[in-house]
Amino acid sequence: xxxxxxxxxxxxxxxxxxxxxxxxxxxxxxxxxxxxxxxxxxxxxxxxxxxxxxxxxxxxxxxxxxxxxxxxxxxxxxxxxxxxxxxxxxxxxxxxxxxxxxxxxxxxxxxxxxxxxxxxxxxxxxxxxxxxxxxxxxxxxxxxxxxxxxxxxxxxxxxxxxxxxxxxxxxxxxxxxxxxxxxxxxxxxxxxxxxxxxxxxxxxxxxxxxxxxxxxxxxxxxxxxxxxxxxxxxxxxxxxxxxxxxxxxxxxxxx
Amino acid sequence: xxxxxxxxxxxxxxxxxxxxxxxxxxxxxxxxxxxxxxxxxxxxxxxxxxxxxxxxxxxxxxxxxxxxxxxxxxxxxxxxxxxxxxxxxxxxxxxxxxxxxxxxxxxxxxxxxxxxxxxxxxxxxxxxxxxxxxxxxxxxxxxxxxxxxxxxxxxxxxxxx
Numbered sequence: 001x002x003x004x005x006x007x008x009x010x011x012x013x014x015x016x017x018x019x020x021x022x023x024x025x026x027x028x029x030x031x032x033x034x035x036x037x038x039x040x041x042x043x044x045x046x047x048x049x050x051x052x053x054x055x056x057x058x059x060x061x062x063x064x065x066x067x068x069x070x071x072x073x074x075x076x077x078x079x080x081x082x083x084x085x086x087x088x089x090x091x092x093x094x095x096x097x098x099x100x101x102x103x104x105x106x107x108x109x110x111x112x113x114x115x116x117x118x119x120x121x122x123x124x125x126x127x128x129x130x131x132x133x134x135x136x137x138x139x140x141x142x143x144x145x146x147x148x149x150x151x152x153x154x155x156x157x158x159x160x161x162x163x164x165x166x167x168x169x170x171x172x173x174x175x176x177x178x179x180x181x182x183x184x185x186x187x188x189x190x191x192x193x194x195x196x197x198x199x200x201x202x203x204x205x206x207x208x209x210x211x212x213x214x215x216x217x218x219x220x221x222x223x224x225x226x227x228x229x230x231x232x233x234x235x236x237x238x239x240x241x242x243x244x245x246x247x248x249x250x251x252x253x254x255x
Numbered sequence: 256x257x258x259x260x261x262x263x264x265x266x267x268x269x270x271x272x273x274x275x276x277x278x279x280x281x282x283x284x285x286x287x288x289x290x291x292x293x294x295x296x297x298x299x300x301x302x303x304x305x306x307x308x309x310x311x312x313x314x315x316x317x318x319x320x321x322x323x324x325x326x327x328x329x330x331x332x333x334x335x336x337x338x339x340x341x342x343x344x345x346x347x348x349x350x351x352x353x354x355x356x357x358x359x360x361x362x363x364x365x366x367x368x369x370x371x372x373x374x375x376x377x378x379x380x381x382x383x384x385x386x387x388x389x390x391x392x393x394x395x396x397x398x399x400x401x402x403x404x405x406x407x408x409x410x411x412x413x414x415x416x
Contacts, residue, residue, distance in 0.1 A: 039400065043392035050396060053305020057334070128334040132304060135337065135416050139391055146369050 002070060002078055009185035011062055012085060013192075014126070015075070016182060016228050017114070018058035019086035022076065023236070024107060025051030026243055027094055036097055043143060047104070050136040057129045077247040081236045085182075088227040089172035091236040095165070098151055098158070102165035105144035109206050110176045112141050113198040121192040145209050152213025163215055170218045173206070178226040262288060265323050266297065272311045273395050276354045279312060283342025286333050294327040295320065300338040302416070303396040340416045352379045357401065357412035376412045378403035386410075 007015075028048035035041025059072045089107060094100045115137060118130035151158040177199040187194040207217050225231035246253060266288065267280040279285045279299065287298040297316055301309050313330040320328040340359035343351075348358035357376035367373060375386045383405035391414070393400040398411040 039390035039392070042394070042400075043390060046392040046396050049305035049307075050303060051305070053301075053303060057304055125334075128337070132301070132334055132337045135339075136303060136396075139414075142369060143391060149369065 002074055004079065004083055006069070007066070009182045010191070011066065012180070012182035013186045014058050014062055015085040016087075016180070017118070018055045018062070018075070019084050020090050020107070020111075021051040021058070022055040023084070023086045023239060024090040024104075025049075025055060026239060027090070028100075028104075030094055031100065040097075044100070047140050047143070050133075050140065054129070054133045054136070057132070061125050061129070073247070077244050081232050081240055082230050084227070084232065084236060084240070085230060086227050086232075086236075087172070087175040088223060088225065088233060089169065089175060091227065091233060091239060092169060092172060093235060096161065098161040099165045099169070101144055101147045101151065102162065102169050104140070105148045105209070106169055106173045106206065108137060108141040108144045109209075110173065110195075110198075110202055112137050113202055113205075114176075114195060117193045117195075117198060123191050126192065148209060148215075149213045152210070152215040159214065162213065166210065166215050167218050171221050171223060173202070174220060174222045175226050175228060176202070178228050180226070180228045183228075259290060261323070262290065262295065262320075262325065265319050265325070266316065269312065269315050269319050272308050272315065274351070274354060274356065276350045277343075277347050279316075281344045281347030281350065283344065283347070284312075284338055294329065295325060296329045296331055298331050298333040300333050302338055306396055308395075338416075340413060343413070351413055355379050355410060356398065357410060359413045359415045362415055373415070376401060378406060378408065379410055380408050381406040 025048045028044050028051070031041065031044040032048075033041065035044055056072065059075045062075060063070055063072045089103060092099075092103055094103075112134065115130045115134045119127050119134060121127045121130065148162065152162045153159070154162075177196050179194060179196055183194045183196070186192045210217050225233070227236070266285060267278055269279050269285075271277050271279060271282055282302070284300045284302060285297070286300050289296040289298070299309070299312060299316070309332070316330050317328050339362060341362050343359065351358045357379050360373065360376070372388050375384065375388065377384050378386050378401075381403060383403055385404045386401050387404060389400040389402055389409065391399045393411050393414075397413055397416065399414040400409065401412050402409045
């Protein structure tokens with residue numbers, strides 16, 4: 001049995017970031033072989049691979065900073081939904097191409113701003129991971145923003161599908177900016193600025209692209225729950241069931 | 256400490272499993288070799304965080320060293336300074352082109368806006384400048400997909416990173 005209570009606020013802070021990239025990467029993998037055309041299928045798999053690679057860098061760091069008490073895989077395989085710290089947006093289902101693109105867009109715009117802050121972190125390792133990740137995320141950000149504009153400002157049908165997706169998903173972006181104890185701890189100890197500092201810039205950037213895509217910006221209704229605090233929708237349970245299935249059935253299996 | 260020239264020679268011959276014509280030295284990911292009495296530590300930098308070739312490269316390094324009789328070889332990943340395509344040597348670029356992959360241009364000074372593309376790479380087969388971008392994401396994380404409008408051949412480009 002792992003004693004998850006032994007994790008400190010710094011660990012929780014890293015989990016907030018790592019779990020986002022893991023869960024979104026895992027979900028994007030479902031598109032492999034199902035994309036609308038080959039090139040876009042490949043694009044999503046590429047993005048998934050980047051995100052999973054980034055999450056590994058964080059989990060490896062966590063493993064080291066807990067003195068090896070937790071292995072990299074323990075963080076993925078032996079936490080239930082309540083212990084996951086990802087934001088609600090990334091656990092929303094893939095839906096159609098428009099839903100996936102909208103979710104990706106809302107995440108990428110946050111991800112790049114977060115990484116820019118993180119690259120200035122006083123924690124050297126986090127800063128290094130951020131600098132590495134920014135190079136990759138710039139491509140993601142461009143891909144999803146171009147698709148939002150192309151589809152939003154596209155045909156009547158693509159526009160209405162995109163508007164539905166934005167209406168459904170926009171509110172979940174608020175969860176990025178929920179301030180947790182872990183955020184407060186890292187901000188007050190100068191490890192990294194709180195994500196709240198990029199909130200305004202985030203909505204400026206997101207809204208300007210939505211406008212360019214001729215999409216209406218929904219009103220913000222803050223969700224009651226916060227994934228960052230471990231309060232998730234039931235959807236995360238399904239994702240974890242699949243993610244952890246093999247390890248549960250065949251503990252420590254290797255191939 | 257001076258690194259045994261033989262060790263360097265062994266390591267310089269290890270190639271990228273995805274692009275077997277280019278060595279890890281030419282690719283710029285071979286960062287440091289630390290030789291101690293009874294062990295050798297090789298530092299390499301990942302190209303992309305999720306690049307599945309990294310584990311194979313680490314394995315190939317150990318294998319190549321073992322074949323020359325070097326035991327106790329450890330391979331470590333070094334994140335900083337982050338690898339960039341500017342680290343690819345001139346010889347490496349030439350080899351990429353001859354292999355059919357357009358080499359990356361030097362790192363962009365100005366960020367391009369949405370829907371604006373870098374200058375199209377010239378076709379590695381017929382050298383035509385008349386090419387188009389098909390997708391920024393290609394067969395591996397490090398490549399984008401292009402097509403030559405003269406010889407019509409599709410080709411990969413090592414993308415700026």
